[in-house]
Ligand SMILES: NC(=O)c1ccc[n+]([C@@H]2O[C@H](COP(=O)([O-])OP(=O)(O)OC[C@H]3O[C@@H](n4cnc5c(N)ncnc54)[C@H](O)[C@@H]3O)[C@@H](O)[C@H]2O)c1
Ligand SMILES: CC(C)[C@H](C(=O)O)[C@@H](O)C(=O)O
């Protein structure tokens with residue numbers, strides 16, 4: 001079991017530094033508690049990097065990411081660059097591509113203490129436990145782009161191999177969970193959707209114990225908030241996965257609750273990123289919900305650093321803090337980022353019997 005980890009922190013913009021600052025303190029507390037060593041390097045990304053380094057992610061930062069054990073990312077985006085030629089978000093896309101993190105795991109689970117934070121009825125939200133597996137390095141995000149004066153296009157391309165590899169990740173995950181996989185596409189309209197469906201059906205033959213169904217993306221958006229318990233694992237393309245995961249955030253009640261892990265081939269560093277953005281509307285006020293970033297750090301220990309024991313402890317500490325009423329404004333509470341962070345730190349290790 002490794003006991004030293006080299007982590008690259010990329011806080012980014014807006015609330016990114018606030019929530020990564022919180023996660024960093026939780027990591028330090030976990031290191032003290034579990035007795036591992038944490039070597040953290042911190043670099044700029046997004047708007048912060050454009051201002052200081054002239055690009056949303058520098059080549060040095062990409063190299064530092066490649067040679068780390070894992071990367072903990074905050075958020076990028078700043079209204080100052082809206083409509084400009086260089087966008088902060090390009091830094092995140094470049095990192096995903098450079099690390100080839102093709103499978104983005106976005107778990108969405110109802111948290112018992114938050115059932116009233118969701119605008120949806122309790123009976124819809126209770127017991128929800130969905131894992132969205134979003135393809136992250138292909139599709140319309142990365143196809144050829146044309147931006148002419150009166151014409152633009154985003155080419156959406158998927159190769160068979162790109163669908164195979166993300167489908168395998170999703171089938172494996174379903175096999176470890178309830179054994180059900182829903183593949184979401186627009187095979188009724190899109191050529192990429194038809195390839196997607198055909199390839200997922202082929203990969204299904206390797207996983208006879210997983211029950212597979214296909215749902216069109218528009219209908220999936222409806223089922224997700226009408227009957228979310230119908231889903232165990234969802235696998236879908238880059239764009240649909242982006243939209244469905246924000247939609248799914250109304251189940252736990254806020255974008256501030258959704259963590260994610262962007263994974264590539266085994267042995268390569270994962271990029272761990274909360275699903276939410278830089279939230280310019282609340283940035284700098286100290287009120288951002290740090291749970292998504294802390295749960296993202298937990299995913300980093302489970303999927304990136306092979307320390308599920310640390311991951312379990314962080315997830316338990318988050319549950320306990322929410323049960324004790326440590327809720328930020330987005331969840332209907334009145335606690336600030338600092339109070340929630342301190343609560344999580346206090347509960348790390350509680351219930352393990354060696355504290
Ligand atoms: N991974 C990323 O870096 C990432 C993800 C999404 C959006 N973005 C960027 O962020 C910027 C803002 O985008 P947006 O407003 O559409 O999405 P957003 O996720 O930043 O915010 C959407 C809403 O959710 C709230 N919210 C989000 N995270 C929260 C948190 N941790 N605590 C409390 N409330 C939270 C915000 O206040 C806002 O009302 C844009 O530039 C966008 O491109 C970046
Ligand atoms: C910021 C943006 C590039 C990003 C995406 O669209 O992938 C974000 O919305 C996300 O969900 O991680």
Ligand SMILES: [Mg+2]
Pocket residue numbers: 242243246275
């Ligand atoms: Mg998104």
